[in-house]
Amino acid sequence: MPEVAAAHAEVREVLGVPTDRAVFEPLTHNPANGVTAGVWRVTGGDRSAVLKVLTRTQETGVAWSASNDPRHWNFWRREAYVYRTGLAGVWQRHGIRAPRLLECVERPDGDVALWLEDVPGQPATAWPLTGHVDHAHRLGAAQGAVGPGEDAPWLSQSFLRDRTSGKTTGEELLDDDAAWRHPLIRRHFPPGLREDMLRLHLDREWFLTVMEALPRALCHLDQWPANVVSGGPGTSVLLDWAFAGDGALGEDLGAYLPECVLDLFVPAADLPGLAKAAYDAYVHGLRGSGWRGDERLVRLGVCASAVKYDRLTALMLARADEEPVAYGGEGTVPAELRYREGGLALAFLAEWAAEARMLAPLLGFPEAPSGR
The missing domain is CATH 3.30.200.20 (Phosphorylase Kinase; domain 1)
Incomplete structure (x- = not known):
């Protein structure tokens, strides 16, 4: 080479x-x-x-x-x-x-x-749930203390909008009867998920507008367990800063938690408990570092981050007949496992989206179009 x-x-x-x-x-x-x-x-x-x-x-x-x-x-x-x-x-x-x-x-x-x-620590892909919660606390402390940071001319802007808008594979299948009748989809996507994910897709612009109006933070924008390594007691080492830039407060956490399940590092059954503990730890970190804003704005940032996964439902519908490939192209994963865990994760994200729709008007944002 x-x-x-x-x-x-x-x-x-x-x-x-x-x-x-x-x-x-x-x-x-x-x-x-x-x-x-x-x-x-x-x-x-x-x-x-x-x-x-x-x-x-x-x-x-x-x-x-x-x-x-x-x-x-x-x-x-x-x-x-x-x-x-x-x-x-x-x-x-x-x-x-x-x-x-x-x-x-x-x-x-x-x-x-x-x-x-070459960091020798244990990758977060193998952490117990408490490891992810501790990382969330550190992330809250860091983002609460540092804030948006200096606006260097090479930091990314509009990351969530550009990444979401650029992923369109399978969008035409979101309301396609045949796609939703596929055996993998019927077995593993919970009842009501079709309506919830179509609604998320139709509300995408609203979600993006909300995310762009929330308090800002310097964000890594690619936080998931494969990019985090233990650096010793009380320390995380964060890899791959290629996307770093402007994001909403809570956006990094809102991406990290679903990725734990979607990439099969944490069982989907553990996601609700992990998400609650990690969110509480993140807010505790924010408060401990001096952040004094309205916590509901942080919650909205986490929940509205569900829009990032609008693309995932369509992609899973489009690839239901393909053998799922592991990250980096190294081997495959069982389709039944991928779709079972993915379906449960998407259902959880639908709950986040619903919470965001209820919370936003309380904070002065317009109602989501589909909620009117």
């Missing part, structure tokens, strides 16, 4: 070993994302580092293409800026840090090589 070949010239400086002693182990990542040429654990002697190569030349689909616009959600150089400016350390005193930047190399071909600390 050209990315690996180019890295050999950087190994001696980062790891202090001859280039021929370096071992490159590919790490799981999203291969469809056009900004990532690859991610490797590089080992030399008794030292190791993670190499992530940022690019704008990788061929991929339109949905994941790299952008040169610094405000675009997939701006290809953003993560380099996050590390170089020290923004990745902005939450550190509240218990959330990023891997240490060892070296940032501007390569002759235009790519950027990020050499990062």
Whole structure:
């Protein structure tokens, strides 16, 4: 691979070993994302580092293409800026840090090589429920203390709107009788889910408008268990800052919790209890760090985040005849498991959406169109 070949010239400086002693182990990542040429654990002697190569030349689909616009959600150089400016350390005193930047190399071909600390902690994909709750508390403390942060010109804007609007696969199936009669769907999507998800889709613009009017926070915008590692007692290490930017207070938590179930790290049956405990911990963290706003706005931010998963129902309907692929394209997962857990998670998100519709008018927002 050209990315690996180019890295050999950087190994001696980062790891202090001859280039021929370096071992490159590919790490799981999203291969469809056009900004990532690859991610490797590089080992030399008794030292190791993670190499992530940022690019704008990788061929991929339109949905994941790299952008040169610094405000675009997939701006290809953003993560380099996050590390170089020290923004990745902005939450550190509240218990959330990023891997240490060892070296940032501007390569002759235009790519950027990020050499990062190889964090040895346990990934959140294997945490008990209490681990996720503790992370939620740290996240609340961090976002309550730091607030929106400085408006650096390369931080993403309109992430939720652009990501939601750009995912349209299967939208025509949301009210298609045949799609909802598929055996997998009939077995695993609870009664009433069709109406709830169609309503969420029809209300999408309302949800996005609400999210954009809520109190702002510096958000990571890609928080899910595969991007979080234990950093020792009371510390989370947050990976992959490529989407970082402006978001609503509560938006990061509103994405993290469903992802625990949708990617099969937490049983769907545990989601209601986890969501309550994590939300309470997040608010406790906010209050503990000095945030004095109306808690109902935070709750609305979490619940209205359900709009992010408007796309998921349509996607599951469209792919009901395909074998589900695991994250990163590494193997498959049983379709029965994926659709059972996914159906329960979507039903939970429908409850969040319903709560958001009831809460928003109490806070001065217009009623959702479907609620009039």
